[in-house]
Amino acid sequence: MALESYVPVVIFAVVALLFPLGTFFATRLFRPDHPTPLKDLTYECGEVPEGEAQIQFHFQYYMFALIFVIFDVAAIFLLLWAFAWGGLLTSASPVAKFSIFLFLGIMFVATQYALKKEEVIQI
Amino acid sequence: MSAPLVPDLFGLCKVLTAAIIWIVQQIIYALAGPIPPLAGLGDFLGTDFVITLVTWLIVVTVVVLWVTVINLFTIMWVERKLYSRLQDRYGIMISVWSLPFWPFNRTRRPTHRGTGYLQNLADGIKLIQKENITPRNADSAMFHISPVLIASSTLMAFAVLPWSSGFYVANLDLGILFILAAFSLAPLGILIAGWSANNKYTLVGGLRAAAMLLSYSIPAVLAVIALVFFTGSLNPIVIVGQQDRPIVLAGTTLPIPAWYVFGPQFLGFLVFTVAMIAEMERVPFDIPEAEAELVEGWTTEYSGMRFGIVFAFKWLRMLAASGLISILYLGGWSGPVFATVFVGSIPIPIFPEEFWFVLRVYGLSAFFVVLSWSVPRVRIDQILNIGWKRLIPYSLLAILIAAGFRVLG
Amino acid sequence: MIGSILVVINKRLVRAAFWLAMTLVTIGAIYLLFLSEFVFLIQILVYAGAVPVLFVFGIMLTRRKIMDEAAEPEGGT
Incomplete structure (x- = not known):
């Protein structure tokens, strides 16, 4: 089947991986490397940084990520449906034709309901 | 009636590969006189597998260079020039006329009137020479x-x-x-x-x-x-x-x-x-x-x-x-x-x-x-x-x- | 393989999530060897692209030093 057509993709993947890696290692030859404690500080507009950033952090994008995963899977269903739509039109059963619209409607309403919670975003 | 400039990238590169491999083979066969095992290597280079692999490598390299060197520099130049014009200024100006050696450094041509295409290259060279700092607290x-x-x-x-x-x-x-x-x-x-x-x-x-x-x-x-x-x-x-x-x-x-x-x-x-x-x-x-x-x-x-x-x-x-x-x-x-x-x-x-x-x-x-x-x-x-x-x-x-x-x- | 081992042994959860993504990409490559390229692309699109991001978001909602604190009970944060 199409496995042969993926051979260049695999080679491309290897080259694409080596390209940034090679660039990073090549720059070692050219750049100075004199770390000082002041240089290695976390950048905070010249202030001495306070505390850490990797803390427990209530941030509000979690809901978006959750819905995103659901939508991503749903989008795949829709993609298959789009491929099959021409065949579905000729089939007689209205259930096969229109059940996807029910699915779409439920998903849409549920998404909007879930996002009600995230009306205000602070960060 | 459409016509691509490159009708078949693989075929085009295959010619190049064949030429390269032929040259390498000639060198190896010439060396095979004093070192006999190299003749086997020369035969191996002529096989279909090696030619295909090398051809794909060349194809991939051509596309990567075409994208990252030619198009990346051009798009950066377009952006920097265009937004400078939007802000009513000339923008980047370092071009070949800013190079400090002979055919370019003519006194009649001021260095700050170039088209600016080499500015991104100069920035890249500058970035290569920069120190790479890893913050102490970073993972x-x-x-x-x-x-x-x-x-x-x-x-x-x-x-x-x-x-x-x-x-x-x-x-x-x-x-x-x-x-x-x-x-x-x-x-x-x-x-x-x-x-x-x-x-x-x-x-x-x-x-x-x-x-x-x-x-x-x-x-x-x-x-x-x-x-x-x-x-x-x-x-x-x-x-x-x-x-x-x-x-x-x-x-x-x-x-x-x-x-x-x-x-x-x-x-x-x-x-x-x-x-x-x-x-x-x-x-x-x-x-x-x-x-x-x-x-x-x-x-x-x-x-x-x-x-x-x-x-x-x-x-x-x-x-x-x-x-x-x-x-x-x-x-x-x-x-x-x-x-x-x-x-x-x-x-x-x-x-x-x-x-x-x-x-x-x-x-x-x-x-x-x-x-x-x-x-x-x-x-x-x-x-x-x-x-x-x-x-x-x-x-x-x-x-x-x-x-x-x-x-x- | 290496990625999946790293997922399990890594103490820092975000690193583990990263290696999980890499593992999922390689699993996608195995699907490709099974001649199912659609599943391969879906694997990358959904599993490698979306799920680890969800995990990382979830990890950030929890305490970061959860492993370290088990060793020293009076630890801050």
């Missing part, structure tokens, strides 16, 4: 790996993005989906880059970037689904081939090409374009980097060439997105004029398919540049609301419209 391994993930995944999009009907690396049946999948790996890299630097700016920037890229990849996928109703295929070459004809409306042939943007796909085109602007993190959707509040967003702690890579790959995303839009909606490499001249018996097109495709890509990129330097930044909650409460309903509507048109015929 060093992840800090160094995530740019590789971002860069490689973005570059992978070009593995299947064809530049004409002959100039491509791989011709996959699911090419468009492959490009979208390559785009979808970047949010994780950005999120981890932001987290690992252990800096508040990068953390917030990374979170915003990840949330935004996630939100906007959904409308893009949905718009592509709406397009699938008409194309029935995800192969970019097939999709472009379908658009290479005039519109026939009620029996009369109109002088308009049948691009998918003209017709029921217009809504999908708008949604896809907005989603792609967000995917490349440009103003109006550049809240992840928002200089005024987050210094440089998730790239704040990167220095030296690492910064150069993650910064330059935004332009690569822009190139890939422009190419994707023009393939899907704007007719790809189909063009009005394909003049050819014959050198001997070999036809050489004056306006090849590559010309029309690159013209579209740069036109779209220039449009994005003008847009991004003339509109204000959108707030993060507004971004997410636009994504989830506007674009997704619109893209679902586009799907319904497309399905309805298929019902009508």
Whole structure:
């Protein structure tokens, strides 16, 4: 089947991986490397940084990520449906034709309901 | 009548490979006199396997260099020159006339009046010489790996993005989906880059970037689904081939090409374009980097060439997105004029398919540049609301419209 | 393989999530060897692209030093 057509993709993947890696290692030859404690500080507009950033952090994008995963899977269903739509039109059963619209409607309403919670975003 | 400049990249490179291998073989056979085992090596180089492998390597290298060297520098030059003109100034000026040796350093030609094409090269050389600072509190391994993930995944999009009907690396049946999948790996890299630097700016920037890229990849996928109703295929070459004809409306042939943007796909085109602007993190959707509040967003702690890579790959995303839009909606490499001249018996097109495709890509990129330097930044909650409460309903509507048109015929 | 081992042994959860993504990409490559390219692309699009991001978001909602604190009970944050 199409496995042969993926051979260049695999080679491309290897080259694409080596390209940034090679660039990073090549720059070692050219750049100075004199770390000082002041240089290695976390950048905070010249202030001495306070505390850490990797803390427990209530941030509000979690809901978006959750819905995103659901939508991503749903989008795949829709993609298959789009491929099959021409065949579905000729089939007689209205259930096969229109059940996807029910699915779409439920998903849409549920998404909007879930996002009600995230009306205000602070960060 | 269309004609690509490169009718078959693999075939073209195969000639080159054969020549290289032939030369190497001659050298090895000459050496095989004193060292007999080398003759076997020379025979091995002549086998089909080696020739194919080397040819693919050359093809991939050609495409990578074409993308990262030629197109990346050109797009950066276009952007910097264009926004300088928008701000009523000349912009970058370092060009060949600024080089400090002979044919260029003529006194009559001032160095600050060049076109500026070499400025990006000079910046790159400067970045290579810069020290690479890793913050002490950073998670060093992840800090160094995530740019590789971002860069490689973005570059992978070009593995299947064809530049004409002959100039491509791989011709996959699911090419468009492959490009979208390559785009979808970047949010994780950005999120981890932001987290690992252990800096508040990068953390917030990374979170915003990840949330935004996630939100906007959904409308893009949905718009592509709406397009699938008409194309029935995800192969970019097939999709472009379908658009290479005039519109026939009620029996009369109109002088308009049948691009998918003209017709029921217009809504999908708008949604896809907005989603792609967000995917490349440009103003109006550049809240992840928002200089005024987050210094440089998730790239704040990167220095030296690492910064150069993650910064330059935004332009690569822009190139890939422009190419994707023009393939899907704007007719790809189909063009009005394909003049050819014959050198001997070999036809050489004056306006090849590559010309029309690159013209579209740069036109779209220039449009994005003008847009991004003339509109204000959108707030993060507004971004997410636009994504989830506007674009997704619109893209679902586009799907319904497309399905309805298929019902009508 | 290596990626999946790294997922399990890594103490820092975000690193583990990163290696999980890499593992999922390689699993996608195995699907490709089974000649199912659609599943391969879906694997990358959904599993490698979306799920680890969800995990990382979830990890950030929890306490970061959850492993370290088990060793020293009076630890801050």
